[in-house]
Structure formats: structure tokens, C-alpha cells
Amino acid sequence: HEVDAYYDYTIDKGLTxxxxxxxxxxxxxxxxxxxxxxxxxxxxAKF
Structure with a gap:
């Protein structure tokens, strides 16, 4: 079992x-x- 927490911040379109x-x-x-x-x-980075 595992407990995770994360935060995503979008820097620019396609870059997180x-x-x-x-x-x-x-x-x-x-x-x-x-x-x-x-x-x-x-x-x-997403292209």
C-alpha cells in the first residue's frame, strides 16, 4: 500500500x-x- 501526494504546475502550454x-x-x-x-x-514537455 502506498500514499502519494503531488502538485502539477503548468509553466506554459505543453510544459508542466x-x-x-x-x-x-x-x-x-x-x-x-x-x-x-x-x-x-x-x-x-508535450509536443
Whole structure:
């Protein structure tokens, strides 16, 4: 299971900046240390 949040900002027509993050709830197969935070950014151009 995973919970994510992100925000898209349109810079110009066809150009979008995204920032987001989330938390992964692992299923305890590998012990208590397998949950994880994640974060990232993206710049997307559409032609």
C-alpha cells in the first residue's frame, strides 16, 4: 500500500512541473525496516 501526494504546475502550454512525495507501507515480508519515504520532481514537455 502506498500514499502519494503531488502538485502539477503548468509553466506554459505543453510544459508542466510536478513535485510530489509519498510513503510506502510494505507488507512486513522483510521486517519492520521495509517501509519507505519517497520524493521527486519532474518536468514534462508535450509536443
Amino acid at each position: 512541473f510536478t513535485v510530489g512525495g509519498g510513503y510506502l507501507f510494505a507488507d512486513d515480508e522483510f521486517g519492520a525496516g521495509d517501509d519507505a519515504w519517497k520524493a521527486g520532481t519532474a518536468l514534462t
